[in-house]
Amino acid sequence: MATPFDSATKHLVESYPEDWLALAGIRCGHIDVVDADVSSVTASADKVLRVAEPEPCVIHLEMQASAELEFGERVHFYNAALRRRHQVPVHSIAFLLRKEARGPGMTGRFAEGTPFAGGRIDFRYQVVRVWKHSVDELLHGGLGTLPLAPVADIRAADLPEVIREMNGRINQEANASLADDLWVATLLLLGLRH
Numbered sequence: 001m002a003t004p005f006d007s008a009t010k011h012l013v014e015s016y017p018e019d020w021l022a023l024a025g026i027r028c029g030h031i032d033v034v035d036a037d038v039s040s041v042t043a044s045a046d047k048v049l050r051v052a053e054p055e056p057c058v059i060h061l062e063m064q065a066s067a068e069l070e071f072g073e074r075v076h077f078y079n080a081a082l083r084r085r086h087q088v089p090v091h092s093i094a095f096l097l098r099k100e101a102r103g104p105g106m107t108g109r110f111a112e113g114t115p116f117a118g119g120r121i122d123f124r125y126q127v128v129r130v131w132k133h134s135v136d137e138l139l140h141g142g143l144g145t146l147p148l149a150p151v152a153d154i155r156a157a158d159l160p161e162v163i164r165e166m167n168g169r170i171n172q173e174a175n176a177s178l179a180d181d182l183w184v185a186t187l188l189l190l191g192l193r194h
Contacts, residue, residue: 006046008147008185009063009095013047015181016144020061021049023138023145024093024128029053034086045078050086058082060092065192067103072110076123092125097151098192099131131193139165143173147185151193159194 013020017031030052047061060082062075075092082090096106108127113120130148138149139162146169149162166186170179 006063008188009097010047011181012144012147012185013049013061015178016142017049019142019144020095021059022142023130023133023148024095024126026059026091026093034058045082048082050088056088058086058088058090060090062092062094063097064094064101064106065097066100067106069103069105071103071105072107072123072125073105073112075125076110076121079123079125093128094125095128095130097130097148097189102129135162139169143169143178143182146170147182147189150186150190156194 014033017033021028021031028051032050032052034048034050045060046063049059049061051057051059060075060078062078064071068074071094075094079090079092094106094108096102106127108125110123110125111121130151131153133148133152135149135152135154135158138145138152146166149166150159154162166182170182174182
């Protein structure tokens with residue numbers, strides 16, 4: 001089910017895919033945002049990026065604000081459907097937007113076996129725990145992940161200063177339309193924590 005932060009983060013990923021991959025520690029060449037629909041069955045991943053370099057692959061991003069017991073299974077499903085659709089390897093990344101997204105289903109791994117010899121799935125995906133990132137990393141990182149600064153590793157007392165620093169960057173680096181998008185995303189994400 002789509003939530004308000006889904007729209008905000010999806011828009012940011014579309015506008016700044018390289019910033020989101022950098023936050024996950026991934027550096028690559030040309031990136032294209034591609035259709036996230038995996039509608040051979042009714043489902044849609046949050047955002048999908050096609051990377052040409054260093055070798056062709058698809059990067060699948062899921063934004064999550066709450067714990068979900070079957071999250072790993074869902075990410076595995078999207079990964080497999082995207083692999084089938086795009087015919088290249090798929091790397092899945094879960095961005096956990098707040099501590100409440102922790103849970104037994106949010107480990108970066110989905111494993112399952114059958115009682116028959118060799119029948120086993122051991123799927124792994126990358127997990128980025130946004131609340132563990134330093135606020136300075138987000139304040140001085142890509143503009144597309146700047147709205148995550150208020151949900152990073154920050155004390156509530158530091159929030160006004162963080163907003164002032166964000167305001168300075170947005171005023172210097174963004175046109176009016178982009179500035180509006182960044183502030184809308186910031187307000188939606190702020191509601192996850194503050």
